[in-house]
Amino acid sequence: MSHIVLDHPLVQHKLSFLRDRKTSGSQFRQLVEELGLLLAVEATRDLPTEPVAIETPLERTQARRLLPLDPVLVPVLRAGLGLVKPFLQLLPTAKVGHLGLYRDHNTLVPVPYYRNFPPILEERRVFVLDPMLATGGSASEAVRQLKAAGAVNITLASLLAAPEGIQRVIYDHPELRVVVATVDRCLNERGYILPGLGDAGDRMFGTT
Numbered sequence: 483m484s485h486i487v488l489d490h491p492l493v494q495h496k497l498s499f500l501r502d503r504k505t506s507g508s509q510f511r512q513l514v515e516e517l518g519l520l521l522a523v524e525a526t527r528d529l530p531t532e533p534v535a536i537e538t539p540l541e542r543t544q545a546r547r548l549l550p551l552d553p554v555l556v557p558v559l560r561a562g563l564g565l566v567k568p569f570l571q572l573l574p575t576a577k578v579g580h581l582g583l584y585r586d587h588n589t590l591v592p593v594p595y596y597r598n599f600p601p602i603l604e605e606r607r608v609f610v611l612d613p614m615l616a617t618g619g620s621a622s623e624a625v626r627q628l629k630a631a632g633a634v635n636i637t638l639a640s641l642l643a644a645p646e647g648i649q650r651v652i653y654d655h656p657e658l659r660v661v662v663a664t665v666d667r668c669l670n671e672r673g674y675i676l677p678g679l680g681d682a683g684d685r686m687f688g689t690t
């Protein structure tokens with residue numbers, strides 16, 4: 483499966499502020515939320531619905547509603563936390579799992595440190611949330627762990643992606659749906675996305 487890139491002037495506008503080094507921490511978090519809403523709309527495009535009979539004030543009609551089995555959101559800590567609120571705004575009954583991974587600074591290999599997934603994963607749509615898809619190591623490891631826990635239908639939602647990261651996750655998990663706000667030029671020698679926005683977790687939580 484290939485990947486989907488959001489193509490929208492609001493995304494370009496908001497990304498220009500998100501990338502800017504002068505953007506404050508609170509503005510950064512606000513922009514991640516706003517971009518997260520736009521990302522959530524596209525990431526949920528193929529959620530299954532079923533017909534329901536409803537009554538408007540004027541007449542009886544058929545409408546469609548999401549299937550009752552709630553989806554699962556899995557933010558990759560830390561930066562993925564910034565995408566939970568906008569996804570929950572649109573999917574208020576979703577279950578939320580958490581996966582703690584950090585990249586080893588020398589090897590760039592993701593190191594797992596926390597995991598808490600809700601049950602019955604195999605029956606639910608699962609959304610992996612991580613604003614940054616750089617080498618793809620963290621996203622690939624997140625999807626691997628979710629598949630091992632039984633998840634079948636997984637979508638990765640990211641804001642900035644490097645071409646290398648997209649290639650890696652699609653190679654490792656060909657069935658994965660990948661939705662990104664934009665694709666940047668490349669990675670630098672330290673595995674950072676160029677032009678990028680720097681370290682998303684540090685900017686979000688003020689740890690630089």
Ligand code: PRP
Pocket residue numbers: 558559560561562583584585586590592612613614615616617618619620621647673681682683684
């Ligand atoms: C960042 C980011 C992704 C990962 C992407 O997390 O939030 O999880 O790097 O890089 P990759 O595609 O090369 O794996 P980081 O390891 O910096 O942890 P943090 O969010 O706690 O700062």
Ligand code: URA
Pocket residue numbers: 561614616673674675676678679680681682683
């Ligand atoms: N993680 C980040 O936060 N930023 C990058 O550019 C790469 C990985």
